[in-house]
Amino acid sequence: MTLRVLVAGGAGYIGSHTAKALKAAGHLPVVLDDLSTGHEEAVRFGPFVRGSIQDAACVTRAVREHRIDAVLHFAANAYVRESLENPRKYFRNNVANTVHFLDALLEEGVKTIVFSSTCAVYGIPPSLPIVETTPTKPINPYGQSKLMIEDVLRWYGKLEKLSWMALRYFNAAGADPDGELGENHEPETHLIPLLVAAALGQREPVRVFGTTFPTPDGTAVRDYIHVADLATAHVRAVTHLAAGGASESVNLGTGKGTSIREVIASVERATGKPVPVIYGEPSPGDPPILVADPARAHALGHRFEHDLDSIVATAVAWAKKGTHRA
Ligand SMILES: NC(=O)c1ccc[n+]([C@@H]2O[C@H](COP(=O)([O-])OP(=O)(O)OC[C@H]3O[C@@H](n4cnc5c(N)ncnc54)[C@H](O)[C@@H]3O)[C@@H](O)[C@H]2O)c1
Numbered sequence: 361m362t363l364r365v366l367v368a369g370g371a372g373y374i375g376s377h378t379a380k381a382l383k384a385a386g387h388l389p390v391v392l393d394d395l396s397t398g399h400e401e402a403v404r405f406g407p408f409v410r411g412s413i414q415d416a417a418c419v420t421r422a423v424r425e426h427r428i429d430a431v432l433h434f435a436a437n438a439y440v441r442e443s444l445e446n447p448r449k450y451f452r453n454n455v456a457n458t459v460h461f462l463d464a465l466l467e468e469g470v471k472t473i474v475f476s477s478t479c480a481v482y483g484i485p486p487s488l489p490i491v492e493t494t495p496t497k498p499i500n501p502y503g504q505s506k507l508m509i510e511d512v513l514r515w516y517g518k519l520e521k522l523s524w525m526a527l528r529y530f531n532a533a534g535a536d537p538d539g540e541l542g543e544n545h546e547p548e549t550h551l552i553p554l555l556v557a558a559a560l561g562q563r564e565p566v567r568v569f570g571t572t573f574p575t576p577d578g579t580a581v582r583d584y585i586h587v588a589d590l591a592t593a594h595v596r597a598v599t600h601l602a603a604g605g606a607s608e609s610v611n612l613g614t615g616k617g618t619s620i621r622e623v624i625a626s627v628e629r630a631t632g633k634p635v636p637v638i639y640g641e642p643s644p645g646d647p648p649i650l651v652a653d654p655a656r657a658h659a660l661g662h663r664f665e666h667d668l669d670s671i672v673a674t675a676v677a678w679a680k681k682g683t684h685r686a
């Protein structure tokens with residue numbers, strides 16, 4: 361089965377890696393992106409439509425011109441801390457604009473969509489590891505905005521015959537193992553690229569947010585998942601839906617928790633250099649521990665091949681290229 365897939369947000373970090381994986385699997389990725397945080401240089405695996413998801417005329421044209429079968433929807437704002445300072449931006453782009461996008465797609469008869477959700481929908485989970493039935497209680501507007509769209513998808517699944525999958529990623533990190541793509545956020549806020557850049561002398565010391573969490577070494581624990589593993593998971597998810605598979609929310613995490621101090625040690629091994637850090641206060645809206653139960657993902661056939669050292673090694677290789685561009 362060859363699919364013609366509209367990749368909204370395909371000029372961004374996870375979307376560009378997924379466009380590459382789609383092409384490698386024999387599908388056609390058509391990127392729709394307004395370049396608000398993405399990079400045109402990262403669009404290299406199929407046609408590019410520059411525009412916003414809320415522009416119905418643009419979406420309709422793209423769907424018709426490229427005879428789109430299915431959609432991967434990455435387009436969003438994705439900074440937890442920014443969402444607490446500017447909640448309107450998050451509800452406008454992640455919720456309102458996505459609802460307009462779904463309208464345009466459904467009008468054109470496109471009824472298969474994979475949505476980028478997040479472990480931030482769970483807030484501070486009452487038990488670990490996190491299963492998909494763990495109560496969803498976001499503690500920041502970013503997580504809330506993603507949960508609101510999951511609810512919309514669930515209703516459209518029932519009432520509009522939409523086939524959907526909400527992939528709740530844990531912490532995406534690493535870079536394309538071929539060195540062609542990597543993480544280029546501006547500003548960069550994610551832990552791993554910051555630690556790598558600091559070790560390589562490309563930036564100032566990194567502030568570690570909190571050392572007194574109820575975790576074995578006092579720093580926050582996350583479930584880091586390689587972006588290349590996320591990319592292949594999207595290819596599997598969209599083909600699953602296109603073949604008539606069930607609609608549901610699925611955690612994409614490895615099941616292994618890693619503390620910030622353990623990430624620092626991995627970066628030091630990979631670079632052979634000490635990472636300059638400053639230990640500081642916790643950041644608001646930052647849960648102590650987020651680790652996935654990957655059983656549902658495994659049951660759907662997802663396999664995560666890269667461990668933390670592989671994530672860090674590819675991030676180091678990308679940072680050493682020094683261009684910070686695809
Ligand atoms: N990075 C992570 O660890 C992580 C974790 C969980 C979920 N997610 C989700 O995954 C998705 C991708 O994240 P990322 O890290 O690749 O972010 P990113 O900022 O690199 O990519 C988002 C892309 O969407 C585009 N975009 C934003 N608003 C748009 C609009 N209205 N119309 C068209 N294009 C638009 C941006 O230009 C960018 O290219 C997001 O939905 C994010 O919420 C990311």
Ligand SMILES: O=c1ccn([C@@H]2O[C@H](COP(=O)(O)OP(=O)(O)O[C@H]3O[C@H](CO)[C@H](O)[C@H](O)[C@H]3O)[C@@H](O)[C@H]2O)c(=O)[nH]1
Nearest residue numbers: 438440478479480531549550551552567568569580643646
């Ligand atoms: O300079 C920094 C940056 C991060 N951290 C800490 O390192 C951990 C990982 O931080 P990231 O910024 O890499 O990721 P987050 O866990 O904050 O956010 C990620 O997971 C979220 C779910 O909680 C969202 O999905 C979001 O899109 C995704 O980037 C967190 O405890 C964070 O507080 C620091 O100590 N210092």
